[in-house]
Amino acid sequence: xxxxxxxRDDRKRTIVSLGGNVIIRRNDAGxxxxxxxxxxxxxxxxxxxxxxxxxxxxxxGNGPVVGNILIRNEAASDEVPPMPLYICDxxxxxxxxxxxxxxxYNELVKTGKVKDxxxxxxxxxxxxxxxxxxxxxxxxxxxxxxxQAAALSAEKGWEMAEDSGRGWRRLVPSPRPVRVVEAGVIRxxxxxxxxxIAAGGGGIPVIEGCDGTLSGVDAVIDKDLATSTLALEIGAxxxxxxxxxxxxxxxxxxxxxxxxxxxxxxxxxxxLDEGHFLTGSMAPKIEAAIxxxxxxxxxxxxxxxxxxxxxxxxxAGTRIYP
Numbered sequence: 001x002x003x004x005x006x007x008r009d010d011r012k013r014t015i016v017s018l019g020g021n022v023i024i025r026r027n028d029a030g031x032x033x034x035x036x037x038x039x040x041x042x043x044x045x046x047x048x049x050x051x052x053x054x055x056x057x058x059x060x061g062n063g064p065v066v067g068n069i070l071i072r073n074e075a076a077s078d079e080v081p082p083m084p085l086y087i088c089d090x091x092x093x094x095x096x097x098x099x100x101x102x103x104x105y106n107e108l109v110k111t112g113k114v115k116d117x118x119x120x121x122x123x124x125x126x127x128x129x130x131x132x133x134x135x136x137x138x139x140x141x142x143x144x145x146x147x148q149a150a151a152l153s154a155e156k157g158w159e160m161a162e163d164s165g166r167g168w169r170r171l172v173p174s175p176r177p178v179r180v181v182e183a184g185v186i187r188x189x190x191x192x193x194x195x196x197i198a199a200g201g202g203g204i205p206v207i208e209g210c211d212g213t214l215s216g217v218d219a220v221i222d223k224d225l226a227t228s229t230l231a232l233e234i235g236a237x238x239x240x241x242x243x244x245x246x247x248x249x250x251x252x253x254x255x256x257x258x259x260x261x262x263x264x265x266x267x268x269x270x271x272l273d274e275g276h277f278l279t280g281s282m283a284p285k286i287e288a289a290i291x292x293x294x295x296x297x298x299x300x301x302x303x304x305x306x307x308x309x310x311x312x313x314x315x316a317g318t319r320i321y322p
Contacts, residue, residue, distance in 0.1 A: 020061030042305040047107035062092040062201025070141035086216035093200035124203030130175035143167030183233035224288035248318040
C-alpha cells in the first residue's frame with residue numbers, strides 16, 4: 001500500500017471539469033461500459049498532467065445520470081419511497097465520482113506514478129432568496145404526457161413545461177452557487193498531492209440557517225458556475241472545461257459559424273451580450289470563465305478530452321484570458 005504524498009509546494013493547481021455529455025455522449029445508449037470508456041479518455045490526460053507535477057482537482061456534470069435516477073425514483077415509487085432531488089444529486093455525485101476515481105487511479109498505475117485519488121461529496125451553499133426559486137428553468141427527469149404533467153403539477157406542485165417537442169418535464173430551480181462547504185478540505189487534500197474529485201453535478205444545493213446549520217434543497221446548480229466558485233476558493237490558476245465540441249464558435253450552427261482560438265474577458269462578454277452562446281449549452285461555460293478570470297484566475301481552456309493536450313499548449317480548442 002502506498003503512502004499519502006505529503007509534499008507541500010507551490011506547483012500550479014488546475015481544475016478540470018468533465019461535462020455530463022463527455023461521460024455519456026450523443027448517440028450513446030448510456031451503459032456503464034460506455035461511461036467508463038469515455039471517462040478513461042479524459043483520465044488519461046489528467047494522469048499525464050499529474051505526472052508532470054500539476055495539482056489536479058476534478059469536477060463533473062451529472063446529466064443525464066441524475067435524470068435516470070429520477071426515472072427510477074418515479075418507476076419504483078409504489079414500492080420504495082421516492083427520494084428528494086438533492087438526495088438524487090448526492091447519489092449521482094457519489095456514483096460518477098467513484099467511476100472517475102477508479103479510472104483515474106488505473107491510469108496513474110499505468111504511468112508508474114500512483115497517487116491518492118479521492119471523491120468528496122460536496123455541499124454548495126445557495127441563497128434562500130435566490131430568484132431562481134420562484135422561476136424554475138432547469139428541466140430534469142423523465143418526459144411525461146400533457147395529462148401526466150397536469151396531474152403531477154396538481155398532486156406535487158411541480159412546475160412542468162414542454163421540452164423540445166419530446167414531452168413535458170419537471171422544471172427545478174438553478175440557483176447561483178455562493179460557496180463550497182468542503183472547499184477547505186478539498187484544498188488541504190490537493191496541497192498534500194491528493195487528486196480530488198468534487199462538486200459533481202454542481203454539488204448538492206444546501207441552504208444555510210441563521211445558526212449555521214445546513215439543509216438540502218431541491219435544485220440543480222450549474223456545474224460550470226459551481227466549478228468556477230470552487231476554483232477561486234482553492235486558488236486554482238487554470239480552468240480546463242471539457243465538453244463535446246472542440247472549441248467555442250461564433251454563430252454556432254449557422255452557415256457563418258467560425259471558431260474562436262483565443263479571446264479576452266472583454267471579448268467574451270461582448271459575444272455573450274450579442275447572443276452568440278446558447279443558454280444551457282455554451283453560455284454558462286462562458287459565464288463561468290468570465291467569473292473565474294475576473295476573480296483572479298489566469299486562463300480558461302474549452303475543448304474536448306481528445307484535444308485537451310493540444311489545447312493546453314495553444315494548438316486546439318479555445319483559450320480565454322483576463
